[in-house]
Amino acid sequence: METSELRVSILTRIFSNVEPDTLQLLQSSTDEGLCAFANAHNEPEDYSDAEDYVQLHLLVFAWTGSFQHIEKSLIVAELWQLEVLDRILAIKSMDPWRHQRLKLSNKAMDLLGSHQRSGLRKDLEDAIQTMEKAFTMVPPDHEDLAIFKGNLGTLYGPRFNFTKDVAELDRAIELIWEAVISILPDGAKSLFLGVLRSFHKTRFKLTHNVGDLEQMADVASMAIDATPVGSPDRPSRLYKLGRRLDKLFDYNGSSQTLDRVIEVVTAAVETAPTDYPDRTKWSDMLAMALGRRFQRLGDMADLNRAIQIAEDSLAQVPPDHLQRTSLLYTLGALITLRYNQTEEMEDLNRAIVVLEDMPPFDPNRVIAIPEDMTPVDRAREAGLRLNLGQILRLRFERTKNIADLDRSIDLLRAASKMIDYSTILSTLGTSLKQRYDEKGDIQDLTEAIDVSIRAVDTTAAHNRNLGLHLNQLGLLHKRRHNVTGDIKDLDEAVRVLALGVDATPPEHSEFAGRLDNLGLCLGNRYKKNGSAEDLEWSKSCYHRAINSQSSGPADIMSAIHNATRLLARELGPEKICEYLEKAINLLVKTSPMYFQQNDKQQSLAKFPGIASDAAAAALNAGKGAFHALQLLELGRGVITDHFMKMRTNLSDLEEKQPDLAAQFIFLRDKLDPASQGTALSISKKVHLSSLKDLASAGASAGVSAEASTGASTGVSRNQRVEAEKSFHDLCEKIREIPGFEKFLLPPSAEELMSAANPDPIAIINVSSIRCDALIVEKNRIRNLELPGLTSRLSYAFVITIREAKQPEAVKLVLEWMWETVARPVLEALGFTETPTDDNWPRVWWIPTGYLSQLPLHAAGRHFQSPRSNEAVLDRVMSSYSLSIKALMYGRQQQSTQEGSDKALMVAVPETAGQANLPYAMEELKILESLCAPLHPVIPELKRDLVLQGMRDCKIFHFAGHGLSDPSDPLKSCLLLQEGIASSLNISDIRDTKLQDNAPFLAYLSACSTGAVEAEGLVDEGINLINACQLAGFRHVIGTLWEVSDPYCVDVARVLYEVIRDEGMTDRTICRGLHKAIKTLRDKAVDTNLWAKEAFTIEEVDEKTIDIDMMKLSEYLENLKLEEDESPTASASIEVVGISSGSKAASNRSAAEFIRNAKLLSLNTARYGSTALDFYWVPYVHFGV
The missing domain is CATH 3.30.420 (Nucleotidyltransferase; domain 5)
Known part of the structure; x- marks a missing residue:
């Protein structure tokens, strides 16, 4: 709103009967004109009209700062109120001094006006002496006493400008407080409250006494109490109280204060009309306050509400609105905060898009520092670089694209030169540390420590970010200790991390994480020095972290993981069992159903093997086999369990409770990706010259399509969150029905x-x-x-x-x-x-x-x-x-339609980028004859046609190349003629959803269809076999690694002969594969004389053994695995020369990995074989 328009709106609220011509005049008037307009109104002779006069001059004072007008307001207000009091006093008794003290009071105010105009101290001192004389004439119990106290306090305050004696402010504040807590007319009370707030503000700047902030909040509360409900002034006064409380929270860190901020600002937003000029600004503040409370208490409902408020507010403002930039900053910060908690790629990409919408944005100058910038502009531009630098660092953590990290550092360095802001320095330290971890340049680590020390040194003791900066600095010292072995760094890490914990309230969402870091350093120091004090301190840290009520499940699980690995012997079996059981119960919370699958994988990969550890700990603690088995069932296959719950057989429920079954299907379709659309959460056109390239640069970074483009389902994140909540509520309701008491509960x-x-x-x-x-x-x-x-x-x-x-x-x-x-x-x-x-x-x-x-x-x-x-x-x-x-789920699935009698047979002898498979067609011809009663169908080798054929088949047989991707298991696929461009990946197969017409057998005669090579996800079983089972196939035949092309024919022939001879039953699939494998094994051992001679144990020539137990010891040494250490104890184990899990492999293109797969195969894999191959080994059966 323009200044002139805002002025008119305020004047219109004060004077309800202003004529249109007068409004037009006011709209175009200058400050001088506005003063002239006020001065044209003479002092009212009839004090029944005094209110308009007082409010008009009060407005001019507020607008121009002219004390002349506040003098006039005070004089008339006082006389107005005294006239009323005179009438009362005339009835009671005569006051002989009233006229004289009123005259002195008026003279004092005139002298104050002279002081304001001249700046002379003498005028002020004369005014004070005159008012003090008048004050002595007021009887102790007189109604005028409060007003004269307020007037005298108002005069003492300006004296501080000359004496710089805080005692003057103290005296002024004391007198005015005595006035405002007495019975005063509303007009006078309002004036004195304004002066009181100003004096407290001045004193706080000098003393930093939090009591002044508390009293400023009290003043704002009194102003609200004096404002009737329904008054147009009430929303703005509520907002002002919220600001005072927000400032107070910065200093006292009280959760109760923050709750009050949210309460009053919510009231301000809700009571203001939707078109109120400042309502958007208030919503912005409310969103930030909710974000702060989430950081303090860890309640995701607060964070989700904050994001929703910011999004709704943005939708209501035009592109040129003054508040739009601030709202974008707020929304970007809140979404980034949620990403830090949940690591949902959808949020990360959304934050990037939000940043691009911030004006002014010029991708060519975000590194350079513009000249001739105002302080406000510098702060805004630095904030842009800070937010973008944080997000680029976060995306580096997911994609490992070093260009993101380099640019993050450049942005943060530029921001640090623009404003002296500790958070920028601390964030820069984090990015530098990560680049050191990636590249190993010690200068990066040194600079990270230097800037983090500056961040701590420039952070005030009361600043809520002090704990964050101390934690960051402590971790950097720990990292340098790991590099140099210098115990001084470990000691400094302990000291600084302990200060960080002390600076973090127990209800803070990061409290457990900071205790975890301290406990880890103490535990490591204990391992070096054997200090009992360090041991007990470390155990105490872990106990407090693991029992934190406000921290997120991932932080608590990390503390459990570190405690149980580092202090396994010291904690004892019972405590280890207790901690790990808690971790299993938290595990499902780190990977909820509403997550996209990439986000689920990212979350679960942090805690590999934790279910097995929990089961082992339960046995060690004497809890028995069933209890251990329960923990394994709960903590393994979490992603598969989500799909099984969503795709469970509902035939009984549909028969007995069709309405509940319909609700279940409705909610399931919001959560199951196979039932959702493929709308993009980021639908704007990609421009490489803008920040959009950050959201879409996936291929070069090795990011999945879903992660790099922000591709998501047609169902929004908020809808999925609500759907999951409703899904669990519905399951509870279903369990109340007789016969469904165990619905989707763990098995007994x-x-x-x-x-x-x-x-x-x-x-x-x-x-x-x-x-x-x-x-x-x-x-x-x-x-x-x-x-x-x-x-x-x-x-x-x-x-x-x-x-x-x-x-x-x-x-x-x-x-x-x-x-x-x-x-x-x-x-x-x-x-x-x-x-x-x-x-x-x-x-x-x-x-x-x-x-x-x-x-x-x-x-x-x-x-x-x-x-x-x-x-x-x-x-x-x-x-x-x-x-x-999973076994029980497969057995419970029943086709609801008449089954197909077709055998879908797909042979791919030639694939782009791969060796030819001459035996694939021979395999197909043999199967055609064996499966003739099943009506073989041979589709065109097009992805969509093959998927369509799977929806109407009894058997699906694939003979061709398979690819297992160790960097992203969702990319594992069956290759058709065009190679990866037309492959059938895990999502394609899994999301076909064939349960209503469930096929009987999927035979995947290809390499590595049962492999899970992704580090950290071996217990999730994400592979092509699992995809077929979730799609609805009752049985699946697959392979653990590469297979031999010619012998694939023999395995398939024997299996299908058994099916032909014994019938298509659940047991014949297992019998057929067992017979095929055993037959080929017997042939390899019994008929090959070279094999019998070369592999008879007594006759082995040690010179021909390339890998023996001595070689195994070398492997263990290279892996740096100690006797009692699990290979999953570290999140990133590097093995030179091994593609799976290595950094080099993670950055390779898919085509390069396929070539590498040939090198790592047993002999030549499905590209040819010799009689020495264990070609019969990798075939496996999953089924019912």
């Missing part, structure tokens, strides 16, 4: 044992704490300790398989698994002999951790001479599952 012991009837289930739990087999049978659940199995060995053997180029590596792994895992389990189950009647028993294997990447079904001593039954293949059939609940 009875249900778990029922799942093991008739075939037992062996869950192999791998943890650095201990390793066990949890054996579930139809009548009991028990555990079998496996002392020969360790987490480090399972990890080392996975690496052995990935690197191996000679069969002896595979032989070593198979024999180790037999001795440490398979034989003890089979003997415990009573499977000690080879069946003689072809009635083969079956075992369901559920391996955890890195063991899930190894072929338990192929474990054994296959090349003994003479032959024995020392192999799993010679005693039982094997099937796999991700979890028991």
Whole structure:
């Protein structure tokens, strides 16, 4: 609003009967003209008209600062009120001194006016002496006493400008307070409250006494109390109180003060008309206050509400509105804050778009510092660079694109030169530290420490960011200690981090994280010096962090992870068990259903193996096998569990409660990505010359399509959040229905044992704490300790398989698994002999951790001479599952439509960028003859046509290239003719949703369709086999690694012959694969004389063994794994020469990885084979 318009709106509120001509005159008037307009109004003779006169001159004073007009307001207001009092006093008694003291009071105010005009101290002193004389004439209990106290206090205040004696302010404030708490006319009280606020403000600037801020808030509260409800002045006075309280919160840090800020500013926004000029500014302040409360208390409802308020306010203001820039800053900061909490890529991309909308934006000058800038402009421009620098750093953490980090540092350095702001320096320190971690330039680490020290030194003791800056500085000292080994840095880290904890209120959302950092440093120092004091201090830090009521689940889980790894022996089994159980209960909160899958993966990858650790700790604490199994079922396969819940069979519910079933489907469709649209959350056109390139530069950085473009579902984030809440509420309601009491709840012991009837289930739990087999049978659940199995060995053997180029590596792994895992389990189950009647028993294997990447079904001593039954293949059939609940889910799914009788057969002998597969077509021809009764269908090799064919088939057989992506498992795919450009990735298959017409078998005759190579996600089972199961396939045949092209034909032939001969039943799939694998194994051992000679243990030539136990020891040394350390203890283990999980591999293009896959294969993978290959090993069956 223009100044003239604002002036008219205020005048119109004061004078309700102003004529249009007069309004036009006021609109165009200058300050001088406005003063002349006021002076043209003579002092009223009839004091019934005095109110308009007083308010007019008060307005002119407020607008121009002219004390002449406040003098006139005070004089008339006083005379007006005294006339009223005179009438009362005339009835009671005569006051002989009234006229004289009134005359002196008027003279004092005239002298004050002279002082204001001349600046002479003499005029002020004369005014004070005159008013003091008048004050002595007021009887002690007289009604005038309060007014004269206020007048005298008003005069004492200006004397401070000459004496600089705070006592003058103290005396003035005391007198005016005595006046305002007495009975005063509203007009006089309002004037004195304004003067009182000004004096408190002046005194606070001198003394920084928080009491002045508290009294300023009290003054604002009194002004509100004096304002009737419904008054047009009430919203603005509420806002002013909110500002005073907000300032007070900056100093006292009280949650109660912050609550009051939110309460009064909310009232201001809600009581102001929607078109009120300042309503948008108030909403901006409210959003920021809610964001602060989230930081303090960690309640996501506050943060979500804050973001919604900022978004709604932005939608209501035009592009040129003065408040728009501030709202954009606020919204960007709040979204970034939420990203820091949840790490949802959708928020990160949204924050980038918000930044681009901030005017003025010039992508060519964000690094350069414009000259001739006003302080306000410099602050705004520095804020832009700060926000953008933070977001670029955050995206670097996700994408590892070093260009983002370099630009972040450039922006923050520029911002630090524009204004002296501690948060900019601290943020710069964080970015420099991360670049040091990436590049190893010690200058970056040194500069990070230097700027972080400056950040701490320039932060006031009362500043709410002091704890943040101290925490950052402490972590930098810890990092330098890790580099140099200098104990002084570790000592300084402890000292600074302890100060940071002391500066952080316990209710702060980051309290647990800061305690975690301190506890970690103390624990490390204890390991070096053995100090009992450090040990107890560290344990205390972890106890407080883990029991924090305000911190987010990820921070608490991090504290649990560090405590249980660092102080496992010192904490004891009961405490370790308690902490890890809490972590499992928090795990699902770190990866809620409403998250996009990339965000779920990002969250879960931080805590690999924590479910296995919790189960092992439970066994150590004597809690029993069932309890340990419950923890495993809850903490593994979290993402799969979300899909299973959303896609559960609803046939019974639809029959008994169709309305509730309809509600379930409605909410499920908002949460299940397969049921949502593909609208982009960022729909603007991409321009590389602007910040849009930040939101779309995905390919070069190795970011998934969803993450790099901000692609999202057609359902907004807020809708998904609400949908999940409603989903859980609905499930509770469904459980109230008889027969549905266990709806979507974890299985009971009875249900778990029922799942093991008739075939037992062996869950192999791998943890650095201990390793066990949890054996579930139809009548009991028990555990079998496996002392020969360790987490480090399972990890080392996975690496052995990935690197191996000679069969002896595979032989070593198979024999180790037999001795440490398979034989003890089979003997415990009573499977000690080879069946003689072809009635083969079956075992369901559920391996955890890195063991899930190894072929338990192929474990054994296959090349003994003479032959024995020392192999799993010679005693039982094997099937796999991700979890028991996944097994139960698959069995419960029932097709609601008449099943198809088609066999969809896809053979891809030629693929762009890949070696040809000549046997793929031969495989297809054989299957056509074996599956003739099923009406084979051979589609055109187009992605959409293959997906369409999957919706109407009983069997889906794919023969071609498969790709497992270690950097992003969602990119794992089946390749068609055009290669990656036309591939069938995990999302494509999983989201087909075939449950209503569930197909029977997916046979993936391709490489690595069951591999999970992504570090930190091995227990999530995100691979092509899992995708087919979630899509609705009852059974899936896949592979753990590369397979041989010619022998794929033999495996498929034997399996389909068994199906043809024995019928298409659940058991024949397992029987068929077992027969195929065993047949090929027997052929390899029995008919190949070279193999029998070369692999007879007594005749092995050690010179031909490329990887043996000595080599394994070298692997362990290179991995830097200690005896009792889990390979998942570090979030980023680097292994030179291994593509999976290495930094080099994560930055490679997909095509480069495919070529690398050929190099890492066993011999030549599906590109050809020799008789020495263990080509029968990698095939696995997942099903029911």
